[in-house]
Amino acid sequence: MSKKKGLSAEEKRTRMMEIFFETKDVFQLKDMEKIAPREKGITAMSVKEVLQSLVDDGMVDSERIGTSNYFWAFPSKALHARKRKLETLSTQFSEGNQKKENLQQSIKRAKIGRQDTEERASFLKELVSLRQQKEQLKAELEKYKECDPEVVEEIRKFAS
Template sequence: MSKKRGLSLEEKREQMLQIFYESQGFFLLKELEKMGPKKGVISQSVKDVIQSLVDDDLVLKDKIGTSVYFWSLPSCAGNQLRNTYKKLESDLTSSKKRYAELAEQRDSLKRGREESDEREAALEELKATELEHKRLKDELASYADNDPAALEAMKLAIEVAHSAANRWTDNIFTLQQWCSTTFPQAKEQLEHLYKEAGITEDLDYLP
């Protein structure tokens, strides 16, 4: 025999509301916990179910003296539904207003972009201007060799390269001198190594 299925949260809420609607009385939590099992709601879950109803304004609570009482009338549910309806109606109105604003913005953006002879001519002129700009830019680049600033930069680059070449030539001569002094018995091997590296007797400083 299969076990009886427990109530869902929504079913528990409905059953606990029935307690209030049937008696239309005021209850302490401990009283509700005793009455819950009669409606199929175990006492351990009554507190959470009641709190969810309070959160949704379906059950009201108030502290009287040192005790907290809970109550609910059918009108509470009606009021809650009316409040929900008003909120949804307000949201719908806001959505419609926002839609109208977006539609107006869309139409505004479309204005001036309608297909016309004037628009086509303007686009062609823009395209021609862009092509001319590119042509002039390329032509300007071809004259860079005659640009004083470009010539000065090139001159500076040559000087830097000249200095670097002589510096590395000096480094090579220093290294050769060190190898000859340190490994005098390996003269032939060193000369062979120099040739493989492209270092010949013609190597000299740039004037």
Template sequence: MSKKRGLSLEEKREQILQIFYDSKDFYLLKELEKLGPKRGVISQSVKDVVQSLVDDDLVLKDKIGTSVYFWSLPSSASNRLKNTYKKLESDVGSSTKRLKELTEQRDNLKRGREESDERVYALDELKTVEAEHKQLKEQLSCYADNDPATLEALKKAIEVAHSAANRWTDNIFTLQHWCSTTFPQAKEQLVHLYREAGIDEDFEYLQ
């Protein structure tokens, strides 16, 4: 003997809605959970089914005190469906109008772009010019080092580096003088430290 098929979600929704329509009354969730099985909807699934109807505005709910009541009237559902239909109808109208505008825009853009020998020739010419332009840019990049602006920037950078090097040289000489004056007995050790740091008799300002 084959097992009886359970109701689909849509069938459960219809059965729960029918409870409201038949009685035109208000219900607590626990009352609906008792009535659901009589309509083929197991009590454990009544809560989810009712919530789906609330989400779709087919069932209304309101909290009175500490209790939450649910209700739905055929006239209210009918009005909501009519409003939904009108909105969808309006959306379809707007979409149809927009489609017409886009179609006209596409057709206008196509004008003058029909395939012809002249158009094919013009496109080939464009590709040739673009290839030449790319090649010239690549050749130009090879001479970037000789660009006057680049040379001028390099010259300024050298001047800044030169000035900074002499400034640090001056700082080193000042430090050497201070060390010699402060620690005269450690002259040999200081000379050894200077040489290790690359500072010898040839150390001088840049010209």
């Protein structure tokens, strides 16, 4: 026994487009404010707002002739818009597939010469041990930095 809720904005937009597609006619705002509530259940207060959102999205065409604004939308325009969108998405899809293929080729090229062999494994172990040794030597050098004659001379200059 609950009251019927109002239509969502998207439902209003869809129903408004149905009016245009079914009649294939040109309307003024005052005509739409009469037709929409009666035929599609869109409140008269929201007709202007819904119509403007459709115009802003390019789904409905609008033209000011004299002092009147006229609105229209034909099914063929919607079909062409969908075709253009489909073509755009198809192009993006094919470009994405091409990019994926190029990246896979790059991965294959990068793997050449990097096969896991005993020689490569021994070189990697040697590299790791040399890096560790380098870090140890740096740490030891830091310990003795205070005794470095150049550093001692710098300290004396600042102290004077």
